[in-house]
Amino acid sequence: MKTVAEIEITTEGIRLNGRPVETSGVGADMLNEAYRHYVNDYPKFFKMDGLGKLGFLASELLLQQIDEERFVPREDRAVVLFNRSGSIEADRHYQSTISDADNFFPSPSVFVYTLPNIVTGEIAIRNKYLGETSFCVLDHEDEPKMQQVIEGAFQDGVTTSILTGWVDYSDHSHFSANIKLITNKNE
Amino acid sequence: MEDLVLELKNEIIEALNLEDVKPEDINDDDPLFGSGLGLDSIDALELIVLLERKYGIKLKDPNKGKEVFKSINVMAKFITENRTK
Amino acid sequence: MIPIYITGSGVVSAIGVGKEATLAALQAGQTGVRKLKYLDSCHDELPVGEVQLSNHEMNQLMGVADDLRHTRTALMGRLALREALKEARLERDDLKAIPFISATTVGGMDRREAYYAQEAECDDVHAEISTHHCGSSTEMIAEPFGEFASMATLSTACSSATNALITGANMLRCGMADIVVVGGSESLSKFHLNGFNALMILDHEQCRPFDRDRAGLNLGEGAAYLVLETEASVKRRGVKPQFVLSGYGNACDAFHQTASSPDGEGAYLAMQEALQLAGLKPEDIQYINAHGTGTPNNDESESHAIQRVFGEHLPPVSSTKSFTGHTTSASGSIEAVFCLLALQHQFLLPNLNWHEPMEDGIIPVMEQKPQGEIRHILSNAFGFGGNDSSIILSKL
Numbered sequence: 305m306k307t308v309a310e311i312e313i314t315t316e317g318i319r320l321n322g323r324p325v326e327t328s329g330v331g332a333d334m335l336n337e338a339y340r341h342y343v344n345d346y347p348k349f350f351k352m353d354g355l356g357k358l359g360f361l362a363s364e365l366l367l368q369q370i371d372e373e374r375f376v377p378r379e380d381r382a383v384v385l386f387n388r389s390g391s392i393e394a395d396r397h398y399q400s401t402i403s404d405a406d407n408f409f410p411s412p413s414v415f416v417y418t419l420p421n422i423v424t425g426e427i428a429i430r431n432k433y434l435g436e437t438s439f440c441v442l443d444h445e446d447e448p449k450m451q452q453v454i455e456g457a458f459q460d461g462v463t464t465s466i467l468t469g470w471v472d473y474s475d476h477s478h479f480s481a482n483i484k485l486i487t488n489k490n491e
Numbered sequence: 492m493e494d495l496v497l498e499l500k501n502e503i504i505e506a507l508n509l510e511d512v513k514p515e516d517i518n519d520d521d522p523l524f525g526s527g528l529g530l531d532s533i534d535a536l537e538l539i540v541l542l543e544r545k546y547g548i549k550l551k552d553p554n555k556g557k558e559v560f561k562s563i564n565v566m567a568k569f570i571t572e573n574r575t576k
Numbered sequence: 577m578i579p580i581y582i583t584g585s586g587v588v589s590a591i592g593v594g595k596e597a598t599l600a601a602l603q604a605g606q607t608g609v610r611k612l613k614y615l616d617s618c619h620d621e622l623p624v625g626e627v628q629l630s631n632h633e634m635n636q637l638m639g640v641a642d643d644l645r646h647t648r649t650a651l652m653g654r655l656a657l658r659e660a661l662k663e664a665r666l667e668r669d670d671l672k673a674i675p676f677i678s679a680t681t682v683g684g685m686d687r688r689e690a691y692y693a694q695e696a697e698c699d700d701v702h703a704e705i706s707t708h709h710c711g712s713s714t715e716m717i718a719e720p721f722g723e724f725a726s727m728a729t730l731s732t733a734c735s736s737a738t739n740a741l742i743t744g745a746n747m748l749r750c751g752m753a754d755i756v757v758v759g760g761s762e763s764l765s766k767f768h769l770n771g772f773n774a775l776m777i778l779d780h781e782q783c784r785p786f787d788r789d790r791a792g793l794n795l796g797e798g799a800a801y802l803v804l805e806t807e808a809s810v811k812r813r814g815v816k817p818q819f820v821l822s823g824y825g826n827a828c829d830a831f832h833q834t835a836s837s838p839d840g841e842g843a844y845l846a847m848q849e850a851l852q853l854a855g856l857k858p859e860d861i862q863y864i865n866a867h868g869t870g871t872p873n874n875d876e877s878e879s880h881a882i883q884r885v886f887g888e889h890l891p892p893v894s895s896t897k898s899f900t901g902h903t904t905s906a907s908g909s910i911e912a913v914f915c916l917l918a919l920q921h922q923f924l925l926p927n928l929n930w931h932e933p934m935e936d937g938i939i940p941v942m943e944q945k946p947q948g949e950i951r952h953i954l955s956n957a958f959g960f961g962g963n964d965s966s967i968i969l970s971k972l
Contacts, residue, residue: 348529379827402767409543409544410540410770421731421732424961425833428961429831438826441711452750455746456743456747456749456750
């Protein structure tokens with residue numbers, strides 16, 4: 305297995321393949337500004353929850369730098385992500401729409417994001433990835449366990465590369481992502 | 492009715508997270524769906540919630556939404572005729 | 577592919593606790609979808625598939641005292657896991673070498689929403705809300721039985737439990753373990769009952785999978801676990817399996833966050849992948865246990881995908897969600913156990929509450945007598961996020 309590219313996003317900034325990416329602001333604002341600066345062609349970004357935006361942005365910045373044709377349907381790329389917090393930010397937001405009996409309006413668009421794997425769906429929809437997608441909730445960023453799951457994902461005889469890693473969003477000022485593109489070619 | 496139209500546009504922009512859209516970008520008679528706003532089925536459900544939350548109108552049948560949400564003007568007229576808030 | 581033997585299984589759902597009760601209900605055509613009874617929700621107009629036990633009664637069955645930390649997801653999970661481990665003859669000490677992969681999305685939401693109003697007064701270690709986390713339910717499910725080699729919680733919406741099976745099977749194929757215990761558990765909660773209601777995909781009557789007039793799904797709850805083993809392990813332990821997981825596939829529909837594409841591309845790819853891995857052709861499948869939620873969208877999309885894969889070799893198809901409701905994250909493993917019962921007792925699982933054919937849709941099977949021997953069953957589980965999974969279970 306070979307890591308082709310890697311991106312790290314914290315509330316303070318972004319590093320792509322070890323080099324800092326210019327950003328402005330911190331926290332959720334930084335994500336929105338980075339989207340506007342580096343992507344800006346996908347208005348559905350603003351409908352996503354925090355986890356969705358974080359995963360989407362990380363994948364966009366990483367994939368923009370890869371020398372390959374994008375947005376063509378492919379089955380050989382899997383998206384396998386991990387975190388500890390599940391979809392807690394969206395969960396809290398949705399809960400706030402059903403907590404007050406006198407102001408009880410469950411929001412369907414927020415409810416959609418109360419599943420941690422929707423972010424894998426968003427990345428797949430954007431990139432037309434028809435391959436395997438999965439999401440695992442772990443106690444911490446457990447590299448050996450993540451490695452086991454990733455190795456397993458290459459077993460289907462179809463997957464040749466995996467967009468994978470840790471993407472955790474507990475609120476607008478506490479999140480982190482560490483996403484890699486890994487191939488099963490060893491050269 | 493004009494106040495309602497402007498109010499409605501602002502409500503829709505907020506409810507549907509249309510981040511970089513301003514009220515003046517939305518034409519009163521343009522179709523809301525299948526147009527530049529790129530709204531989908533989840534947005535339609537969110538508009539149904541908006542009708543109830545802001546204007547006290549309960550739409551039980553999601554398919555009725557297609558007629559009501561035809562355009563801003565159609566929506567504003569429907570609200571004027573049916574609002575309880 | 578190396579044989580993946582299934583040496584134990586356990587199940588809890590609206591149609592019964594344990595395989596014996598479940599078999600009886602399936603063969604009697606007796607639905608478990610009923611009026612809301614246990615969940616404290618005002619939405620009693622929504623039929624649901626609740627496990628017919630209170631939390632207290634589930635604790636009594638396990639022989640433990642009530643504990644405010646106990647999530648309903650965990651309590652159901654324990655009952656199902658106990659049955660699976662017992663059948664596989666796995667003792668406490670054996671678990672040290674066995675990874676446990678459990679699927680859930682709701683986790684301890686029932687605990688959280690019971691105490692949400694008082695949350696401001698609760699600190700971080702307040703017992704009642706400390707077990708909301710999905711991982712906590714997994715740990716609580718495992719706790720009475722011993723210490724597994726490792727535990728992981730998989731969460732991909734309604735394909736979760738099937739994906740837990742797939743992940744476990746992959747671990748066996750990679751040589752990471754000889755035995756894995758996999759499956760899922762999910763309880764009802766006000767959170768997602770209201771959420772699905774806000775998406776307007778719930779039927780106010782018992783659901784009608786593949787019916788022209790279907791109006792949505794009924795939510796359900798339950799748990800099921802399976803023990804998967806390699807050949808070497810089966811020989812070493814001297815157990816005699818009856819079934820294998822002979823193929824599986826997972827693909828992404830990449831169409832919409834919650835709706836399925838009109839021609840069911842993700843479903844199509846997942847089923848093709850499962851057949852390919854199993855080395856089987858469409859005509860080798862004797863029954864399809866569809867995802868079949870009863871929503872206008874799923875049943876249309878899935879019909880098209882199934883027709884694309886099977887063409888003129890279409891076997892009997894049905895959805896058992898008319899028995900249990902849609903058990904969401906646990907549905908993949910619950911329905912896998914139903915399929916094992918079908919293989920063992922050689923009967924087709926009937927589709928309840930069907931009356932009128934869909935245009936261009938699947939006409940589901942409503943009788944139980946198969947045409948010939950049932951050797952291979954294909955089972956689908958499709959989750960939000962376009963996460964589409966398919967498995968093939970076979971009789972040895």
